[in-house]
Amino acid sequence: MTDIRGWVSHGAKQKLEPFTYDAGPLGPEEVEIGVEFCGLCHSDLSILNNDWGLSQYPVVLGHEAVGRIVAAGDQVKGLGIGQRVGIGWTSASCMHCHQCMTGDHHLCAGAVATIIGHRGGFAEKVRSHWAWAVPLPEALDISSAGPLLCGGITVFAPLAIYDVKPTDRVGVVGIGGLGHMALQFANAWGCEVTAFSSNPSKMEEVRKFGAHRVVSSRDRAGILKAANSLDFLLVTANVPLDWSAFLQTLKPNGRMHLVGAVLEPIPVGAFDLIFGQKSISGSPTGSPAAMSSMLDFAARHNIAPQVEHFPLSKVNDAIAHLAAGEARYRIVLDADFT
Ligand SMILES: [Zn+2]
Ligand SMILES: [Zn+2]
Known part of the structure; x- marks a missing residue:
C-alpha cells in the first residue's frame, strides 16, 4: 500500500x-x-x-x-x-x-x-x-x-517515420505548444522551414525558433504564397483550416501530416491528392x-x-x-x- x-x-x-x-x-x-x-x-x-x-x-x-x-x-x-x-x-x-x-x-x-x-x-x-x-x-x-x-515526440516522430530529408522543405502549421518545438526540430534536421502563423505579431519569435520564412495562415492568398514549395507539411493546429489551399502548398509526392486534434472531419477532394500524388496522414506520439x-x-x-x-x-x-x-x-x- x-x-x-x-x-x-x-x-x-x-x-x-x-x-x-x-x-x-x-x-x-x-x-x-x-x-x-x-x-x-x-x-x-x-x-x-x-x-x-x-x-x-x-x-x-x-x-x-x-x-x-x-x-x-x-x-x-x-x-x-x-x-x-x-x-x-x-x-x-x-x-x-x-x-x-x-x-x-x-x-x-x-x-x-x-x-x-x-x-x-x-x-x-x-x-x-x-x-x-x-x-x-x-x-x-x-x-x-x-x-x-x-508534445516533443509528437512532432519529432513524423520526421523519422516518413524519412524527411535535410534537403526537404518542411512547413509547420500552427505555432503554439507543438509548433514551436516542430520548428526547432525541423531546423536542426537540416530542412528549410516555413512557419504558417495566424498571428503576425509572433513573426520575430517564430524566426528565432528556426523558421526561415513565415507565412500568414489566415487567408487563402497568404497560404498560396507558399504554393508548390513543400515536401512535408506538419499540421499542429487543432482547428479547421483551408485544407485545399494547404494541399496546394505541397510539391508533387508531398505529404500533409496531422498531429493536431482537429475534431471536425477534413473535406478533401480526390483530385487534390491524385494530381501530384499527394498523401495525408496522421500519427500520435x-x-x-x-x-x-x-x-x-x-x-x-x-x-x-x-x-x-x-x-x-x-x-x-x-x-x-x-x-x-x-x-x-x-x-x-x-x-x-x-
Ligand atoms: Zn500531451
Ligand atoms: Zn502491445
Missing part, C-alpha cells in the same frame, strides 16, 4: 483539488517516479473537459512527468533507483502484440494512457511500466524537458525508442520548449492560463509538496 498525494478532478470541467490515493502494491514490472516537474499539455485540458469522451473520473492529470525512480518492481529491466526518467502520454503497453514486438509500442491496442484509467503526474509520484520510463540525457535541462515527452532518440537529438541540438513555470499548488491558475490561449509556449508545473 502506498499513499500518494496528488491533484484530482472529480468530474468534467471541475477544478483540481488536493487528494491522497492508495496506489496499491507496485507491480513487478513497474517503476515509481518521484515527480520533480510535469508539463501541462493541451490534452490534459481535453481530458479534464471530456472533449474526447474518453475521460475517467476522478482523474489525476499530467503526462509529461520528469523525476527520479524511487521504487522498482523486481522484474524491472535496465533502470535503477535514483535514475532520472520521463513519462509521456503512455505509461504501459502489452509488450507482446505485433506492434509492441516490432517497436511500435505506442500503437499497441492495450496501451495505457497515463491520464486515462491511470493516475498521472500532477502528484508526488507517478508509476509506469519500465519500458515507458525513458532515461533523460544528462545534458538536457530537466526543468523544461517535460513537454518534450508528449511515439515509441519509447523514438522518445529516446528524440531526447538525444534535443540534447545534441539544444532544442528545448519555451516554458512558463507554475508551482503545482497553482495548477488551477495554470489550467486557466492554458485554456485562455495565453501559454507561451508550454507550461511546466513544479512539484511543491511539503
Whole structure:
C-alpha cells in the first residue's frame, strides 16, 4: 500500500483539488517516479473537459512527468533507483502484440494512457511500466524537458517515420505548444522551414525558433504564397483550416501530416491528392525508442520548449492560463509538496 498525494478532478470541467490515493502494491514490472516537474499539455485540458469522451473520473492529470525512480518492481529491466526518467502520454503497453514486438509500442491496442484509467503526474509520484520510463540525457535541462515527452515526440516522430530529408522543405502549421518545438526540430534536421502563423505579431519569435520564412495562415492568398514549395507539411493546429489551399502548398509526392486534434472531419477532394500524388496522414506520439532518440537529438541540438513555470499548488491558475490561449509556449508545473 502506498499513499500518494496528488491533484484530482472529480468530474468534467471541475477544478483540481488536493487528494491522497492508495496506489496499491507496485507491480513487478513497474517503476515509481518521484515527480520533480510535469508539463501541462493541451490534452490534459481535453481530458479534464471530456472533449474526447474518453475521460475517467476522478482523474489525476499530467503526462509529461520528469523525476527520479524511487521504487522498482523486481522484474524491472535496465533502470535503477535514483535514475532520472520521463513519462509521456503512455505509461504501459502489452509488450507482446505485433506492434509492441516490432517497436511500435505506442500503437499497441492495450496501451495505457497515463491520464486515462491511470493516475498521472500532477502528484508526488507517478508509476509506469519500465519500458515507458525513458532515461533523460544528462545534458538536457530537466526543468523544461517535460513537454518534450508528449508534445516533443509528437512532432519529432513524423520526421523519422516518413524519412524527411535535410534537403526537404518542411512547413509547420500552427505555432503554439507543438509548433514551436516542430520548428526547432525541423531546423536542426537540416530542412528549410516555413512557419504558417495566424498571428503576425509572433513573426520575430517564430524566426528565432528556426523558421526561415513565415507565412500568414489566415487567408487563402497568404497560404498560396507558399504554393508548390513543400515536401512535408506538419499540421499542429487543432482547428479547421483551408485544407485545399494547404494541399496546394505541397510539391508533387508531398505529404500533409496531422498531429493536431482537429475534431471536425477534413473535406478533401480526390483530385487534390491524385494530381501530384499527394498523401495525408496522421500519427500520435511515439515509441519509447523514438522518445529516446528524440531526447538525444534535443540534447545534441539544444532544442528545448519555451516554458512558463507554475508551482503545482497553482495548477488551477495554470489550467486557466492554458485554456485562455495565453501559454507561451508550454507550461511546466513544479512539484511543491511539503
Ligand atoms: Zn500531451
Ligand atoms: Zn502491445
